[in-house]
Amino acid sequence: MISLLQSRTQPIEKEAVWRSFKKVKSKGGSAGVDGISVEKLTQRPGKYLYPVWNRLSSGSYYPQAVKQVAIPKMDGSKRLLGIPTVCDRVAQMVIREELEPIVEPSFHASSFGYRPRRTACLALRLGR
Numbered sequence: 001m002i003s004l005l006q007s008r009t010q011p012i013e014k015e016a017v018w019r020s021f022k023k024v025k026s027k028g029g030s031a032g033v034d035g036i037s038v039e040k041l042t043q044r045p046g047k048y049l050y051p052v053w054n055r056l057s058s059g060s061y062y063p064q065a066v067k068q069v070a071i072p073k074m075d076g077s078k079r080l081l082g083i084p085t086v087c088d089r090v091a092q093m094v095i096r097e098e099l100e101p102i103v104e105p106s107f108h109a110s111s112f113g114y115r116p117r118r119t120a121c122l123a124l125r126l127g128r
Contacts, residue, residue: 011057020093032085033067063088
């Protein structure tokens with residue numbers, strides 16, 4: 001693991017991309033703008049995951065556009081939801097798995113937003 005003040009000296013491991021894909025796969029979700037679903041990627045993981053690893057390792061990874069889907073709300077209006085491609089979700093998970101252990105200890109104890117094992121319900125229960 002690297003500290004926040006160091007630059008990365010080793011490339012991203014292929015195993016990190018594979019572990020991240022397994023996590024993304026377990027959560028499911030639909031395909032993004034490229035139309036590649038988790039199921040399709042599962043059939044030929046090397047075809048799709050190797051480019052993710054290669055671009056992340058070289059620093060040339062750029063995410064694709066996000067698919068926009070309108071979700072109906074109770075009042076009849078719609079909320080726009082952005083769906084990244086499965087490969088982009090894998091890339092995000094690789095970065096998350098690398099950065100989370102570094103930055104998590106620096107957050108305040110009463111901070112609950114977007115943190116592992118911390119929910120709004122837990123914050124209410126603890127009175128924060």
